[in-house]
Amino acid sequence: MLITFFALFPLMLALPFGMDIFVPAVPSITQQFHSTDAMMQMTLNLFMLTTGVIQLWIGPFSDAKGRVLPALVCAFGFTVGCLVCAYSQSISTLILGRIIQAMGAGGLLMLGNAIARDLYSGDELAKVYSGLNGVVAFSPLLAPFIGAYLDVYFGWQSTFLILLLIPALVITVYFPILGETLPHARRINITGHILNRYSDIIRNKTFLLYTLSGCFGMSYFYIFCTISPVIILKLLHLPELVYGYYFAFMGASFMLGSILCAAVVSRLGIYKTCLLGFMISFTGGLWALIWHCLYGLSINNFVYPMLLMGIGGVFNMGAGGAGAMTPFGHLSGSAAALSQSMRFLFAGFIGLIIAHFIQSVLPLAVPAIVFSLFGLFFFIYEKKHLIVKLTSKDHSFIVH
Incomplete structure (x- = not known):
């Protein structure tokens, strides 16, 4: 291994x-x-x-x-x-x-x-x-x-x-x-059915909502990544050689969130872990918004709230990724590819929207607040489609 x-x-x-x-x-x-x-x-x-x-x-x-x-x-x-x-x-x-x-x-x-x-x-x-x-x-x-x-x-x-x-x-x-790890006997011919397969997957409500959770989570990390050079280097005029120190807050939130998510999901389950992720991200976004309104732009009100938004985002990415796979057996590979692709596409699309508005922490704080509220609403409203349990016996996911 x-x-x-x-x-x-x-x-x-x-x-x-x-x-x-x-x-x-x-x-x-x-x-x-x-x-x-x-x-x-x-x-x-x-x-x-x-x-x-x-x-x-x-x-x-x-x-x-x-x-x-x-x-x-x-x-x-x-x-x-x-x-x-x-x-x-x-x-x-x-x-x-x-x-x-x-x-x-x-x-x-x-x-x-x-x-x-x-x-x-x-x-x-x-x-x-x-x-x-x-x-x-x-x-x-x-x-x-x-x-x-x-x-x-x-x-x-x-x-x-x-x-x-x-x-x-x-x-x-x-x-x-x-070298080659996929023998010829296990290979699958590319046909027009691939698009139909993706279409069937994306129409599944469980897949779509849990993938949306992952999209929201990834967007926080991507937004931080894209706006950080403008805020840290151009607006706050901090030396470029210290940029990595502040950028590391994103990495720290990812690592800490991954550790916590593994422990939390085994106790709360996938559905409640996503709900908790939304609440943590919302708290981080609200913290950044209030701090900005009271004191304006500073390095502290950019990086410290990101710790919470990042941890919540990892919860939504990790649990959301697992939940998106629950309705599928042999199609889990296609579902995983589609789910991951949608995360990148969503993050890139959000980046296009905020590109002209990078003057403060608001391009990070506002999406964290809005996405978290949307996530909480849809997850509570569609609860019957989203209650997922991970069985310890076979490590498979079951939708109730």
């Missing part, structure tokens, strides 16, 4: 590092290209939207062609995207590079999860997933420090060039250690 985790590490690393290491350099790139904050937000928002779309395709493609070929294609795409970004001379070229980069990063993330499902099941799969998810939580704690240092001392281009280590690791670590 340790060898598997080591081999899959670079596949899981591409997406979070591709997002987080670049963020501290956003203000300097904006200045160099004589661009606007809203236009620079496109480099982040289109990255998320592309990631959401590519995951709907790469899953079925890898089920038909195996894991090695898609991994090779995605690693190549990520490499091309990094190079286009690093040598771009305009904001439009940078955006194009980010889209290509996201196609590779999103595909590698999905393949990492799929390969783990090829090799393990039950408790062993849960352990592997826990370790792989730790990679995602690890990124916001480290990547911004690296990105800020590289931008200050070597220029923003270096934040993309260093990412070339990831596809190199995919080639030198993943391929030799694991």
Whole structure:
């Protein structure tokens, strides 16, 4: 299992590092290209939207062609995207590079999860997933420090060039250690039925509401990520080299929320954990709103409320992701891909909306309040569709 985790590490690393290491350099790139904050937000928002779309395709493609070929294609795409970004001379070229980069990063993330499902099941799969998810939580704690240092001392281009280590690791670590994990006998031909399958899944009310919970949770982290360089570096004029310290509050909330969620869901169940997540996020959003109204913008009223919004968001992501799978057996892989894709698409769409309004903590506080209230309302109103129990005997989900 340790060898598997080591081999899959670079596949899981591409997406979070591709997002987080670049963020501290956003203000300097904006200045160099004589661009606007809203236009620079496109480099982040289109990255998320592309990631959401590519995951709907790469899953079925890898089920038909195996894991090695898609991994090779995605690693190549990520490499091309990094190079286009690093040598771009305009904001439009940078955006194009980010889209290509996201196609590779999103595909590698999905393949990492799929390969783990090829090799393990039950408790062993849960352990592997826990370790792989730790990679995602690890990124916001480290990547911004690296990105800020590289931008200050070597220029923003270096934040993309260093990412070339990831596809190199995919080639030198993943391929030799694991290779192909999906034998021909288990492959499924790609047909037009895929769209019908996704359509059937999304019409399921249990899936839709629990996925909405996950969408709300992910949006808090993404909003914090996108507005943090503007608030911390441009509006508050804090040194870029300390940016990583404040960005780490997001990573800390993710890690703490993951630990607490695992303990809470085993006691309260999936449904009540989501309700608790909404209440925690609402408290964090309200805290940020009141603090802003009383004292205006400050670093403290940006990062400290994020701890609560982040913990609540993880509750909604973790329990919501589990709840979304409950109505499905053999379609759980497709349901997982669709649910995860919808999270990225929702976050990217929210990013497009707030791109022109980054002047305070309100683009983070208001969505946390509104989404939490919507979540509480729909979950209470549709309670009969959402009561889910995790049985300790077989670790399966049952909808009552």
